[in-house]
Structures are given as structure tokens and as C-alpha cells.
Amino acid sequence: MTDTAPTRPMRADARRNYQRLLDQARTAFAERGTDASLDEIARRAGVGIGTLYRHFPTRDALLEALLRERFTGLATLAEDLLTSATPRDALTAWLRAFITGASTYRGLTSTLMATLRDETSELHAACLAMRQAGERVLTRAQQDGQVRADVTALELFTLASGIAWANEQTTTSAEGTVDRLLTLVLSGLLLD
Incomplete structure (x- = not known):
């Protein structure tokens, strides 16, 4: 039996708590990576850990809420590139945007790779449209x-995630690392 009860809108204080939790999670993940303490995030947001878990029952649920807009943006970018760029340029531009997004927080690439194969993860479902749009860019090329x-497509996402992970590990110019590794990967994928 499915739950068909309508979802009630959040009270004003719950909306504020939700937004404070997202803001503090964004800051904590930027500072410490995706393994940042959830207790610390709740403390910084001025709420108890129970409030954090009421809004975000798992770490992946919190990440999904933070990344939802980014996933939607990548899906939209893919659709735009399908009609506005050559297939080769579209693939390159989309991969660069994917890699940049996957490099947002230290540890995010590992999390994203794990969710590609874990259909029960909140992140798996959230990034499905983004992955499907990226696959269309690949198929067109x-x-x-x-x-x-x-x-x-799974191999392509794995390669792109590998570049994002390598970018997390380097102390040199991030853009230079991404450009160099993306060029190397594309030289193995592209046909002349």
C-alpha cells in the first residue's frame, strides 16, 4: 500500500532550520569534505542532531539536497549542448562541467561512484536525470x-569521476590538472 497522504507544507521555523542545516552543511563539506561531522553541522546550525535527522535521515539525503540543483543544471546543460554544439564539443563541455561539480567537496567523487551502482541511495535517484542526459551526449557523439x-556511459562516468578524484588529490593548479587529464582521456575516446 502506498502512502497517498498529502505532504503538509513546512512550518516557518522548520523551513529556517532546513535552510540553516543546508548552509552549514555546504560550509562544513567545503572545509572538511563529505565526511564532515553531522553533529558539528547541527551544532553550527543551532539545532539538535534530531532536527538534522528529521530533515535528512542519512548523509546521502543531506548531500542530495545540496547537490539537487547541480544535478539539474548538468541535465539542463546536456540538453542545451545537444542542440547548440558539435557532438565532440558537447561531450567535452559536459564532461568538464561534470568533473568540476564532482570536485566541489573532497570525498564527493567516491560517494558519487558508490551511488552509480547502489540503486537504493538517495543520490542514485537524484542524479539519474543528469546521468541519462550525459549518456545522450555520449550517444550523439x-x-x-x-x-x-x-x-x-558507466565507463565514461567512471573516467570522469577518476579525473575529479585525482583533482582532489593534487596540490597543483586544479584547472591545469583537469585540463590535462581530460585531454588524455578524450584522446583515448575520440576518433579522428
Whole structure:
């Protein structure tokens, strides 16, 4: 039996708590990575840990709320690139945006890779539209004969996540690292 009861709107104080938790999580994840203490996030937001868990029952639920807008933006970008850029340029631009987003918080790439295969994760469902849109960009480039036909979308996301992870680990210019590694990966994917 499914729950068909309407969702009640949040009270004003609950909305404020929700937003404070998101703001503090964004700050904590930027400072300490995705393993930042949830207790610390709740304390900084001025609420108890129970309030955090009422809004976000798991760490992935909190990450999903933070990343939802970014996932939607990547899906929209993919759709725009399908009509406004050559297949090769569209794939390159989309991969660069994906890598930049995946590098937002230290540890995020590991979390994203785990959710690609875990269909029960809140993040898996949240980034489904983004992944499907990215797959359409890849398929278009493959159909145009610009990318190897044997590359799967999961392999592409794994490669892009690997670049984002490597970017997290380096102390050199992040943009230079991403550019160099993306160029190397694309040289193995693109057909002349």
C-alpha cells in the first residue's frame, strides 16, 4: 500500500532550520569534505542532531539536497549542448562541467561512484536525470562517429569521476590538472 497522504507544507521555523542545516552543511563539506561531522553541522546550525535527522535521515539525503540543483543544471546543460554544439564539443563541455561539480567537496567523487551502482541511495535517484542526459551526449557523439562505439556511459562516468578524484588529490593548479587529464582521456575516446 502506498502512502497517498498529502505532504503538509513546512512550518516557518522548520523551513529556517532546513535552510540553516543546508548552509552549514555546504560550509562544513567545503572545509572538511563529505565526511564532515553531522553533529558539528547541527551544532553550527543551532539545532539538535534530531532536527538534522528529521530533515535528512542519512548523509546521502543531506548531500542530495545540496547537490539537487547541480544535478539539474548538468541535465539542463546536456540538453542545451545537444542542440547548440558539435557532438565532440558537447561531450567535452559536459564532461568538464561534470568533473568540476564532482570536485566541489573532497570525498564527493567516491560517494558519487558508490551511488552509480547502489540503486537504493538517495543520490542514485537524484542524479539519474543528469546521468541519462550525459549518456545522450555520449550517444550523439558515438552516432556521429566522433567517439568510440564501445564506450559505455558507466565507463565514461567512471573516467570522469577518476579525473575529479585525482583533482582532489593534487596540490597543483586544479584547472591545469583537469585540463590535462581530460585531454588524455578524450584522446583515448575520440576518433579522428
